[in-house]
Structures are given as structure tokens and as C-alpha cells.
Amino acid sequence: MMKRKPFILISNDDGFEAKGINALVDMLRDMADLLVCAPDSARSGYARAFSATTPLHLIPQHREEGLEVWSSNGTPVDCVKLALNQLCTDRQPDMVIGGINHGDNGSVNTHYSGTMGVAAEGCMKYLPSVAFSICDYSADADFEPMRTLVRSITRRVLAEGLPKGVCLNVNVPKGGYKGVKVCRMAWGTWYDECVKERHPRGYDYYWMVGRYKNDEPEATDTDNWALSHGFAAITPTRIDVTDYDMIDAMQSWRYDE
Amino acid sequence: MMKRKPFILISNDDGFEAKGINALVDMLRDMADLLVCAPDSARSGYARAFSATTPLHLIPQHREEGLEVWSSNGTPVDCVKLALNQLCTDRQPDMVIGGINHGDNGSVNTHYSGTMGVAAEGCMKYLPSVAFSICDYSADADFEPMRTLVRSITRRVLAEGLPKGVCLNVNVPKGGYKGVKVCRMAWGTWYDECVKERHPRGYDYYWMVGRYKNDEPEATDTDNWALSHGFAAITPTRIDVTDYDMIDAMQSWRYDE
Numbered sequence: 001m002m003k004r005k006p007f008i009l010i011s012n013d014d015g016f017e018a019k020g021i022n023a024l025v026d027m028l029r030d031m032a033d034l035l036v037c038a039p040d041s042a043r044s045g046y047a048r049a050f051s052a053t054t055p056l057h058l059i060p061q062h063r064e065e066g067l068e069v070w071s072s073n074g075t076p077v078d079c080v081k082l083a084l085n086q087l088c089t090d091r092q093p094d095m096v097i098g099g100i101n102h103g104d105n106g107s108v109n110t111h112y113s114g115t116m117g118v119a120a121e122g123c124m125k126y127l128p129s130v131a132f133s134i135c136d137y138s139a140d141a142d143f144e145p146m147r148t149l150v151r152s153i154t155r156r157v158l159a160e161g162l163p164k165g166v167c168l169n170v171n172v173p174k175g176g177y178k179g180v181k182v183c184r185m186a187w188g189t190w191y192d193e194c195v196k197e198r199h200p201r202g203y204d205y206y207w208m209v210g211r212y213k214n215d216e217p218e219a220t221d222t223d224n225w226a227l228s229h230g231f232a233a234i235t236p237t238r239i240d241v242t243d244y245d246m247i248d249a250m251q252s253w254r255y256d257e
Numbered sequence: 258m259m260k261r262k263p264f265i266l267i268s269n270d271d272g273f274e275a276k277g278i279n280a281l282v283d284m285l286r287d288m289a290d291l292l293v294c295a296p297d298s299a300r301s302g303y304a305r306a307f308s309a310t311t312p313l314h315l316i317p318q319h320r321e322e323g324l325e326v327w328s329s330n331g332t333p334v335d336c337v338k339l340a341l342n343q344l345c346t347d348r349q350p351d352m353v354i355g356g357i358n359h360g361d362n363g364s365v366n367t368h369y370s371g372t373m374g375v376a377a378e379g380c381m382k383y384l385p386s387v388a389f390s391i392c393d394y395s396a397d398a399d400f401e402p403m404r405t406l407v408r409s410i411t412r413r414v415l416a417e418g419l420p421k422g423v424c425l426n427v428n429v430p431k432g433g434y435k436g437v438k439v440c441r442m443a444w445g446t447w448y449d450e451c452v453k454e455r456h457p458r459g460y461d462y463y464w465m466v467g468r469y470k471n472d473e474p475e476a477t478d479t480d481n482w483a484l485s486h487g488f489a490a491i492t493p494t495r496i497d498v499t500d501y502d503m504i505d506a507m508q509s510w511r512y513d514e
Contacts, residue, residue, distance in 0.1 A: 236503030246493030
């Protein structure tokens with residue numbers, strides 16, 4: 001009897017036509033049956049948002065042996081929920097992958113990233129989940145130097161899974177990497193985040209932009225350090241965000257005064 | 258010399274006109290100068306999303322001694338960023354508060370919640386931050402039973418701060434509480450999340466809804482348990498989502514094959 005190929009659900013936050021998600025499909029085509037369900041256009045910064053009040057559409061874009069592509073007007077998280085609920089009724093995915101994102105999702109970006117939203121949503125459904133990103137925002141970023149890493153991590157996760165409630169946030173520097181570090185997320189801060197502009201009609205409006213600062217540049221065990229020193233960075237990331245130390249510290253608090 | 262009152266930035270995901278945020282203002286008016294900067298309408302489920310591509314507006318709604326209210330077309334996180342960057346140029350807030358949310362933000366909802374987005378964003382700016390929610394989705398929910406708890410937690414956090422990178426997710430059952438538990442977040446799952454409908458023009462669309470299941474109903478140390486047994490639940494919540502155990506476990510991984 002032929003062994004059935006593994007089945008991977010793929011989404012992103014750059015849209016189903018982005019180079020990164022198509023590079024990912026190309027890297028994994030021979031390893032698994034692939035279902036792509038991704039936003040119909042860019043949804044950068046959508047984090048783990050879902051659409052509570054918008055009617056969502058699910059549009060078939062492409063189908064061939066071992067590959068289906070759908071788009072939706074929803075968020076990255078909506079795409080995962082729609083795919084699991086509507087497109088995976090016969091068979092749940094063996095793995096969920098977000099990416100490959102055009103841009104760095106290290107440090108606090110993990111909280112804003114729609115690519116990490118994909119992995120987090122998969123992880124909240126107890127599916128082994130990984131997000132891949134490259135530190136290159138350009139639309140024609142070169143993903144080829146990541147191929148071996150992407151395939152290696154995917155193969156391992158398909159074979160062995162991941163612990164419950166842990167997904168992987170994988171970031172790779174632009175232009176290749178000289179090794180791989182398993183890292184904690186750095187403490188860093190976005191600042192100068194709002195730029196005021198004047199509309200031709202005479203009112204002010206704002207663009208959300210910002211600059212990022214690594215708040216602990218001396219620490220060598222962070223994703224920011226690894227990436228700025230030419231290493232790929234893998235940050236194992238938790239769904240359980242409880243701070244257990246603080247639970248203990250708060251036992252003496254009173255709430256009646 | 259008169260001591261200056263503390264200064265609190267308030268936002269939410271239900272919009273600046275919601276009953277919950279106005280109840281919060283009423284509870285804290287005598288304790289602090291308040292700046293409200295909140296979405297112009299409901300933004301439930303917006304998580305930690307920010308608006309990467311939308312021009313944002315910032316509209317003054319109300320000003321009186323000790324209280325300013327602004328609205329924005331942005332997300333809850335945008336509102337915090339806009340307020341800190343554009344409205345707090347003289348003085349940074351002593352505390353950031355999200356809420357009071359109409360609805361439960363326990364368990365995995367912490368990842369989807371715009372109210373928790375407010376607290377997380379404050380926390381990522383190293384400001385002591387708290388999210389308050391009531392397990393009642395109705396627009397006219399009764400927040401009065403939370404008054405003592407809200408004031409007590411706010412007073413304590415203003416006086417003592419919170420550890421770096423830790424914010425509080427406070428949830429209160431509908432109709433009052435018989436005590437307060439400091440809890441971990443429960444493992445739980447949303448399912449049946451997509452409902453297919455037929456548009457009058459003859460195409461399918463989907464509403465994101467879902468039902469929630471506590472996956473460990475026997476555990477007595479979770480927010481779900483506390484809330485379903487009549488207790489208020491406080492979950493100290495981390496910005497650093499690194500899974501440190503998994504860092505150790507991954508040291509033996511290879512990435513070259």
C-alpha cells in the first residue's frame with residue numbers, strides 16, 4: 001500500500017500572490033500535499049485578529065495534483081479557521097505553516113505579525129505549526145538561501161511534531177545565513193511610530209510606521225543578535241502566556257480596599 | 258506643593274462610546290487624570306493588530322478637567338500608539354488600561370482580544386498595563402459590581418507598578434464575584450467557527466462565530482474554572498513568549514539535511 005503524503009496547510013499575511021508564499025510552496029511540493037488558504041491582498045500587522053463583523057469569502061484560485069490554492073478577504077487567522085473548518089473536512093493538516101513572510105518577525109514583532117498569527121492559530125488548534133520569515137521587506141526578496149532550512153525544519157516537525165502549545169518562529173537574514181541559533185526573543189521597542197501628514201482637504205492624518213530599537217544589544221542569546229550576526233534565528237513560542245512567577249508574587253494582594 | 262494626580266491612558270476594543278469604557282472612566286475619575294483614546298466603533302477580535310496601510314484619524318470628542326476623550330479609526334493598538342506618540346508628548350502615562358470589555362477574555366481569547374491588545378501594547382512600551390473584562394457581551398452589561406476590584410487593582414498598580422513585560426488580564430463574571438483568584442490561562446478551543454450563508458445574489462459567504470470548550474475542565478487553577486465558579490480571575494500575562502524549555506530541547510536539532 002502506498003503511504004499517503006503528509007498534508008500541510010499554508011497561509012501568510014502578504015497575500016496568496018506574494019513571492020514568499022509561492023517560494024514556500026515550491027520548496028515543499030515534493031514533501032507534502034499542500035493547501036494554501038491566504039488573504040487576497042496584504043494583511044501585514046494583522047496579528048491574531050479575526051473578523052468578528054465582516055462577511056468572509058473563500059475563492060478557489062488554483063488546483064492541481066497535490067496543491068490547492070484559495071484566497072479570502074479575511075485576516076491570516078481567518079484563513080486558517082476557514083481552511084480548517086470548510087476545506088479540511090476530510091482530513092486535518094499534519095502541520096500549519098505561515099510565510100514565508102517578507103520582513104523580520106523577531107522580538108516584539110511576534111505579537112504584531114500576521115505570519116505568526118497563522119502559526120499561533122494552528123498551535124491553538126493543537127497542530128504542529130511554524131512561521132518562516134526573511135529579513136527583507138522587498139516584494140522580490142530572494143528566498144532561495146532558506147530552502148534547506150525550510151525543508152529541514154518541515155521534515156523534522158512532520159516526523160516528530162512539536163510539544164503542545166509551542167510553535168516555531170523562524171527568521172532568516174537577507175542573503176543567506178552562516179548557522180542556526182535557537183533563541184529567546186529580544187526585548188525591543190518601536191518608537192516614532194506615527195507620522196502626521198496633511199490631507200489636501202486641510203485635515204491631519206497619520207501613518208503608522210516606526211523605527212525599532214533592540215533594548216539589549218549586548219545579549220547574545222536573542223533573535224535580534226542572531227539575525228544581526230548572520231545567523232538564522234528560531235524562537236520556540238508559547239501559546240500559554242501566563243506569567244507563573246507573578247502568580248506566586250500576587251498571592252499577597254488584597255482587592256477589597 | 259500639591260501632588261500631581263497620576264495619569265492613565267485608557268482604550269478598548271468596543272469603541273469610545275461603549276458602556277464599559279465609560280464605566281471605567283467613572284470608576285477612576287477621582288483617582289487620576291484620564292486620557293481616553295479609543296476606536297470610533299467596535300473592533301472586537303482585533304488582537305494586537307496595527308494599521309500598516311490605512312491613514313488614521315484622531316478626533317477630539319470631549320474635554321473637561323481631568324479627562325480628555327479622543328477617537329480614532331484605528332485598531333486598539335493603533336489608539337495606544339497614537340495616544341503615546343501624539344497626545345502624551347508632555348507627560349507619559351503612569352498606567353495603561355484596556356476595557357472594560359464587554360465579554361470574556363480568558364484562556365486563548367487573550368490572543369484575539371483587542372482589550373488585551375491595549376494592555377500588551379502598553380506593556381511593550383514598559384508601562385504598567387491592565388485589561389479589564391466582564392463575562393457579559395450585552396451592550397448594557399452592569400459593570401458596577403467590578404468597581405471595588407477595578408479601583409483596588411488600579412490603585413495598587415499605580416503605587417507599585419508591575420514587573421517588566423508583565424501585564425494583567427482581569428476577568429469578572431457577570432453579576433458580581435465571591436472572591437478573586439490569580440490564575441493561569443486555561444487550555445481551551447474554539448470550534449464550529451465558520452457558518453456558511455447564501456447571499457441573495459447566489460454566492461456563499463461565511464460568518465466567523467464559534468463555540469468555546471474548556472479542554473481541562475477538571476483543573477481548578479485556571480481562569481475558566483475561576484470564572485465558572487463565581488470568582489474574578491486575574492491572569493498575569495507575559496510579553497516574552499519564548500518557550501525556554503524548548504530552547505534546551507532543540508539544541509540537538511540539525512538543519513542541514
